[in-house]
Amino acid sequence: MAKGKVCLAYSGGLDTSCILRWLMEEGYEVVCFLANVGQEEDWAAVEAKALKIGAVKMVIEDLQKEFVEDLCFRAVQCNAIYEGRYLLGTSLARPVIARAQMKVAIQEGCDFVSHGCTGKGNDQVRFELAFLTIQPSIKIIAPWRDPKFFDRFQGRNDLLDYAEKTGLPVTSTKAKPWSMDANLAHISYEAGVLEDPDHTPDDDMWLMTDDPVKAPNEPEDVNVYFEKGVPTKVKTLKDGKEYTDSVELFTLLNKIGKLHGIGRVDIVENRFIGLKSRGCYESPAMTVLRWAHLDLEGLVMDAQVRSLRDQFVTHKWSEFLYNGMYFSPEREFVENSLVFAQKRVNGMVRLRLYKGNVFVLGRSSETEKLYSEEEASMDSLDNFSPEDTTGFIGICSIRLKKYGLQKIEEGGLAGSK
Numbered sequence: 001m002a003k004g005k006v007c008l009a010y011s012g013g014l015d016t017s018c019i020l021r022w023l024m025e026e027g028y029e030v031v032c033f034l035a036n037v038g039q040e041e042d043w044a045a046v047e048a049k050a051l052k053i054g055a056v057k058m059v060i061e062d063l064q065k066e067f068v069e070d071l072c073f074r075a076v077q078c079n080a081i082y083e084g085r086y087l088l089g090t091s092l093a094r095p096v097i098a099r100a101q102m103k104v105a106i107q108e109g110c111d112f113v114s115h116g117c118t119g120k121g122n123d124q125v126r127f128e129l130a131f132l133t134i135q136p137s138i139k140i141i142a143p144w145r146d147p148k149f150f151d152r153f154q155g156r157n158d159l160l161d162y163a164e165k166t167g168l169p170v171t172s173t174k175a176k177p178w179s180m181d182a183n184l185a186h187i188s189y190e191a192g193v194l195e196d197p198d199h200t201p202d203d204d205m206w207l208m209t210d211d212p213v214k215a216p217n218e219p220e221d222v223n224v225y226f227e228k229g230v231p232t233k234v235k236t237l238k239d240g241k242e243y244t245d246s247v248e249l250f251t252l253l254n255k256i257g258k259l260h261g262i263g264r265v266d267i268v269e270n271r272f273i274g275l276k277s278r279g280c281y282e283s284p285a286m287t288v289l290r291w292a293h294l295d296l297e298g299l300v301m302d303a304q305v306r307s308l309r310d311q312f313v314t315h316k317w318s319e320f321l322y323n324g325m326y327f328s329p330e331r332e333f334v335e336n337s338l339v340f341a342q343k344r345v346n347g348m349v350r351l352r353l354y355k356g357n358v359f360v361l362g363r364s365s366e367t368e369k370l371y372s373e374e375e376a377s378m379d380s381l382d383n384f385s386p387e388d389t390t391g392f393i394g395i396c397s398i399r400l401k402k403y404g405l406q407k408i409e410e411g412g413l414a415g416s417k
Contacts (some may be wrong), residue, residue, distance in 0.1 A: 003028050006141060007112070007114070008033065009034075009101055009115040010034055010046075011046070012034070012050065017168050017169075018168065020053050021054065021162075021168060022149060023143075024054045030056065031059065031104070031108045032050040033100070034058070035061055035097040037063050039182040046060070047060060049169055053168060063100055066096055067185075069246050070096065071092040072286065073246070075290075075318075076229070076231060077228075078338055079294055080290075080317055081290075081318055083270065086267060087185070087286045090186070091122070091126065094326070095126075099134060101131075111139060112141050124145070126326075128140055130326065178190060179191045184254070185283060187208045190280070197278045201280055206264065206280075207282070208258055208282035209257065209263055209264050210259060215354075219260075219352045220237075220260060220353045221361065222256065223348055223349070223351070224348065225348045226293065226347060226349075229293060230342075254284045258284050260356070262284045262288060263282055265281045266280045267279060267280075287358065291351070291358040292358075292360075293349075295349050295360045296347050299368070300347055301345060306341075312334070313334050313341065316334050344368050346365055346367050347366070347368065348363065349362075
């Protein structure tokens with residue numbers, strides 16, 4: 001008798017194909033699940049492979065629109081970034097995938113969910129915290145943390161040997177130099193030769209961005225439109241075409257960004273579990289949209305609201321996503337503040353993409369009037385009295401004068417280090 005039914009996050013690759021067979025050997029009935037979040041995949045081949053290995057069912061769901069609108073655009077509103085560099089491409093996809101997998105697990109009457117995340121990575125935390133929040137009674141099988149599995153399979157070579165012995169239809173080889181994760185927001189590369197932080201990636205590793213050095217000598221201009229901080233339209237100046245569908249405009253910016261080498265990052269980051277990790281990332285559309293959104297906020301957003309958002313919401317929301325805390329009350333609390341802060345972020349930004357760079361050419365808003373040309377002009381004193389600034393400086397100096405007197409008593413500020 002089977003030990004129960006498992007919903008396995010299945011990609012069709014070496015790890016999850018071996019895990020599928022191993023779960024069957026352990027006496028489980030397995031339903032496989034795969035989310036389409038924009039990665040290039042032969043979906044029919046993945047389904048055929050899962051069923052050939054022995055899965056009782058293969059469920060594939062197209063989550064691209066949900067991924068872009070619920071997570072990627074929210075990240076744009078937030079200007080989300082981790083440790084000043086990483087645009088969270090992998091982290092953003094995990095809540096959407098976990099939510100859909102749990103839905104399938106419930107529909108198929110599964111007692112367990114399982115995944116192929118390693119014991120050293122962030123994804124195991126992200127998936128399992130999501131599973132347990134969505135369905136607190138669910139049981140989880142994490143093979144790479146199970147001694148039965150990791151004592152038997154020390155790494156990739158053992159899995160390849162197992163696949164050969166058991167006749168698993170996998171195409172991986174022992175020469176693969178790194179691991180990858182792809183979706184509409186990015187491609188990540190890590191492990192293998194990249195574990196040396198001083199190893200320069202081969203030019204042919206990058207798949208989502210062309211080499212900026214070889215990018216066209218002619219720039220490309222685009223206009224990006226926002227409503228309440230959400231991208232709603234992209235217009236390409238070269239042909240005058242407009243794109244309003246969320247997935248279409250996101251895909252377009254990935255295509256244009258790729259051509260001009262936009263969005264490459266190579267970093268050493270701090271994983272939630274305490275290890276440092278070297279990762280290489282490509283995020284063309286996310287880079288373009290983040291840059292445009294940041295610029296528009298300068299025109300239309302209240303200074304103090306923006307300061308508070310930058311200090312708290314941007315940092316914490318990004319941290320929550322990275323650490324797998326999307327399904328948490330703190331993320332929900334912070335996001336409500338974010339939605340309020342974005343109510344007036346409406347307008348258009350004109351951008352130029354050129355050899356790995358995004359340049360802002362101009363910005364405008366028909367509805368938000370915080371910026372006044374008249375007030376800002378150096379050639380006009382209408383509605384502004386220079387004498388008022390004297391009083392303003394005087395008030396600001398009260399506290400600093402007292403500080404200065406203290407420093408004089410201690411030897412003075414002049415010449416101090």
